[in-house]
């Protein structure tokens with residue numbers, strides 16, 4: 365909770381996925397802090413989503429207990445060192461470590477970007493989440509009238525519960541895939557889903573769902 369009695373989520377980035385996360389967070393009553401390298405680029409989202417969104421520089425200090433990474437994976441090393449002290453924070457890693465040509469992942473087989481990020485922020489708890497959804501679907505919040513599945517992976521149960529609470533409150537369905545070691549599979553799944561856009565012609569509109 366912040367001084368206004370509302371809960372704040374900090375989102376790093378102001379691009380497509382950040383817009384989706386911010387849209388759903390504001391709709392659910394959260395305050396949103398955008399941590400971005402060029403604060404002028406956040407004004408578009410402030411104009412779109414209102415005064416619940418505020419903009420800070422990358423080194424402005426994360427106000428939220430939840431800090432969502434919505435930046436290119438290639439930028440995480442530099443950005444994590446710029447964000448400052450994340451002790452006790454829950455870092456939502458929504459990045460996908462895709463190579464520049466979209467032909468594969470930059471990570472070694474079995475390794476994940478999420479575990480690399482966890483190593484960069486040893487005093488924070490990293491939870492992989494939202495990487496398997498396309499940004500347009502996150503903005504919309506539902507697909508064919510149904511809640512979308514957000515797969516989450518993490519080692520710290522308290523942090524995972526905090527992310528699950530955010531996922532739930534923002535109108536998605538939580539699918540817990542287990543420890544952070546499963547993030548590599550989630551990153552591979554997201555990559556495969558991107559490839560399916562070309563083979564199935566679904567134009568980044570499809571969504572991965574678990575049907576019980």
Ligand SMILES: NC(=O)c1ccc[n+]([C@@H]2O[C@H](COP(=O)([O-])OP(=O)(O)OC[C@H]3O[C@@H](n4cnc5c(N)ncnc54)[C@H](OP(=O)(O)O)[C@@H]3O)[C@@H](O)[C@H]2O)c1
Nearest residue numbers: 377378379380381434435436437439459460495497498499
């Ligand atoms: N788009 C999707 O459907 C989707 C879905 C799931 C996961 N993801 C993942 O989410 C992340 C963001 O994707 P996106 O589509 O939202 O990208 P995007 O629209 O290109 O936005 C990227 C954001 O990151 C910032 N950024 C880029 N390089 C940076 C750097 N070196 N230092 C600091 N900030 C930097 C950009 O700021 P500037 O405007 O200043 O460049 C922008 O705010 C990626 O890891 C992607 O794989 C995306």
